Amino acid sequence: xxxxxxxxxxxxxxxxxxxxxxxxxxxxxxxxxxxxxxxxxxxxxxxxxxxxxxxxxxxxxxxxxxxxxxxxxxxxxxxxxxxxxxxxxxxxxxxxxxxxxxxxxxxxxxxxxxxxxxxxxxxxxxxxxxxxxxxxxxxxxxxxxxxxxxxxxxxxxxxxxxxxxxxxxxxxxxxxxxxxxxxxxxxxxxxxxxxxxxxxxxxxxxxxxxxxxxxxxxxxxxxxxxxxxxxxxxxxxxxxxxxxxxxxxxxxxxxxxxxxxxxxxxxxxxxxxxxxxxxxxxxxxxx
Amino acid sequence: xxxxxxxxxxxxxxxxxxxxxxxxxxxxxxxxxxxxxxxxxxxxxxxxxxxxxxxxxxxxxxxxxxxxxxxxxxxxxxxxxxxxxxxxxxxxxxxxxxxxxxxxxxxxxxxxxxxxxxxxxxxxxxxxxxxxxxxxxxxxxxxxxxxxxxxxxxxxxxxxxxxxxxxxxxxxxxxxxxxxxxxxxxxxxxxxxxxxxxxxxxxxxxxxxxxxxxxxxxxxxxxxxxxxxxxxxxxxxxxxxxxxxxxxxxxxxxxxxxxxxxxxxxxxxxxxxxxxxx
Numbered sequence: 001x002x003x004x005x006x007x008x009x010x011x012x013x014x015x016x017x018x019x020x021x022x023x024x025x026x027x028x029x030x031x032x033x034x035x036x037x038x039x040x041x042x043x044x045x046x047x048x049x050x051x052x053x054x055x056x057x058x059x060x061x062x063x064x065x066x067x068x069x070x071x072x073x074x075x076x077x078x079x080x081x082x083x084x085x086x087x088x089x090x091x092x093x094x095x096x097x098x099x100x101x102x103x104x105x106x107x108x109x110x111x112x113x114x115x116x117x118x119x120x121x122x123x124x125x126x127x128x129x130x131x132x133x134x135x136x137x138x139x140x141x142x143x144x145x146x147x148x149x150x151x152x153x154x155x156x157x158x159x160x161x162x163x164x165x166x167x168x169x170x171x172x173x174x175x176x177x178x179x180x181x182x183x184x185x186x187x188x189x190x191x192x193x194x195x196x197x198x199x200x201x202x203x204x205x206x207x208x209x210x211x212x213x214x215x216x217x218x219x220x221x222x223x224x225x226x227x228x229x230x231x232x233x234x235x236x237x238x239x240x241x242x243x244x245x246x247x248x249x250x251x252x253x254x255x256x257x258x259x260x261x262x263x264x265x266x267x268x269x270x271x272x273x274x275x276x277x278x279x280x281x282x283x284x285x286x287x
Numbered sequence: 288x289x290x291x292x293x294x295x296x297x298x299x300x301x302x303x304x305x306x307x308x309x310x311x312x313x314x315x316x317x318x319x320x321x322x323x324x325x326x327x328x329x330x331x332x333x334x335x336x337x338x339x340x341x342x343x344x345x346x347x348x349x350x351x352x353x354x355x356x357x358x359x360x361x362x363x364x365x366x367x368x369x370x371x372x373x374x375x376x377x378x379x380x381x382x383x384x385x386x387x388x389x390x391x392x393x394x395x396x397x398x399x400x401x402x403x404x405x406x407x408x409x410x411x412x413x414x415x416x417x418x419x420x421x422x423x424x425x426x427x428x429x430x431x432x433x434x435x436x437x438x439x440x441x442x443x444x445x446x447x448x449x450x451x452x453x454x455x456x457x458x459x460x461x462x463x464x465x466x467x468x469x470x471x472x473x474x475x476x477x478x479x480x481x482x483x484x485x486x487x488x489x490x491x492x493x494x495x496x497x498x499x500x501x502x503x504x505x506x507x508x509x510x511x512x513x514x515x516x517x518x519x520x521x522x523x524x525x526x527x528x529x530x531x532x533x534x535x536x537x538x539x540x541x542x543x544x545x546x547x548x549x550x551x552x553x554x555x556x557x558x559x560x561x562x563x564x565x
Binding site: 034165169213214215216 | 396422435
């Protein structure tokens with residue numbers, strides 16, 4: 001099958017659009033995820049989408065609604081039990097293990113095919129329906145709106161919570177808001193690209209970007225660009241080489257960008273500083 | 288000093304308790320506009336807590352506190368705050384100027400594309416032009432501290448609150464940061480309250496000292512408060528205050544010696560004694 005033929009197919013167009021939507025939201029929140037040290041929260045909420053989906057199946061025969069509602073519960077739980085940064089990862093671990101157990105239990109009571117629930121773990125990029133696409137658009141708009149409104153205080157609170165608190169930033173409430181945004185983004189993405197791919201779109205692009213620049217806006221723009229390149233580039237590559245799965249390409253491209261940034265990073269990121277520092281800094285400022 | 292009406296900060300019968308644990312009580316103090324006050328005392332004596340009260344982050348258990356005649360309000364632009372230093376991660380995607388920018392509009396909503404002209408002015412005021420565009424995680428402790436002070440000054444506060452601004456700085460950086468604060472204060476008449484472990488050698492930097500320990504307090508000029516008699520009375524046990532050249536060393540209460548951490552490399556500073564509160 002030629003690429004042009006594939007591109008004319010609705011399933012391929014849906015897949016490209018879904019990948020782009022997911023990449024934009026993941027790329028947008030990724031720098032804050034990395035700055036706040038919340039990679040494990042991405043992992044936790046992504047896997048717990050399975051439990052939400054199982055509950056959704058059992059209660060309303062709707063795994064996606066269940067996963068999205070469940071992600072809100074997870075966000076509140078993490079924010080409540082892991083309020084202090086030091087205890088957050090252990091709290092997420094505890095919630096994750098218990099949540100997966102509940103998921104297995106719920107699935108045991110379900111009479112139908114369990115694939116609808118497990119699909120949310122592995123995603124199904126070539127089976128994106130119009131309604132799923134609509135959900136992604138809504139999540140996308142929500143994330144963009146939150147970021148456009150709260151980006152500055154969120155960044156301030158992430159970098160220096162004490163100074164932010166004193167300046168009047170509602171640090172605790174913003175922490176919860178970010179967790180909700182993160183959980184919605186990750187869950188929406190997981191049902192399309194799968195849990196594992198969420199990690200490579202919601203963490204890796206920012207990890208690469210912050211090797212190349214120290215400007216928050218540049219890092220965010222690069223992060224979105226990297227996520228888009230990996231997601232849609234990976235899909236297109238899988239159209240060309242149809243015997244290899246898209247997820248292989250997406251994760252590989254994302255990782256390749258990360259490796260390249262690690263290699264090129266130190267020189268690029270600090271070049272400006274070195275340039276500036278050709279003027280000697282007063283010895284009084286050296287530690 | 289000045290009467291209640293003209294004071295920049297006025298504390299009256301100020302008491303702070305956490306449960307039944309009294310941090311300090313019946314604190315009465317006026318800080319005059321433009322005055323520079325050092326807050327000294329052992330760890331856990333409630334020095335940082337006092338700053339949080341002045342920032343409106345903590346309510347008093349009893350008594351009143353006013354700043355320019357009004358109750359402190361969280362997020363007010365009147366007060367600038369330099370929290371105790373913590374190291375920034377090397378990879379943190381934040382430049383020095385971003386840190387300063389937070390002081391201008393970090394609390395505001397909206398798209399982050401505005402570029403405040405103030406930022407460049409404040410960066411110049413603290414002499415940080417040369418490294419303002421570098422990632423903060425790669426800067427030295429002294430450079431980071433200058434930028435954090437710039438952040439606190441960006442809102443043009445009338446009251447500047449610093450928590451251990453000299454901690455973990457080498458002596459040369461301590462001196463330059465002290466000089467920066469002194470010069471800014473001279474020029475702008477800003478009231479300054481600094482929580483510190485020691486009185487820096489720069490003579491006359493602090494107008495007065497507030498010493499808090501064991502729920503009690505003493506205030507006055509450094510010469511009045513930093514004496515064997517005054518601190519022994521405050522701690523209720525014998526304390527030695529020794530002057531070596533221009534340094535003041537507080538020695539006492541063996542039971543507390545282990546609780547005090549000194550700036551690294553500082554062997555002559557404030558070896559404060561007294562009891563750690565429990």
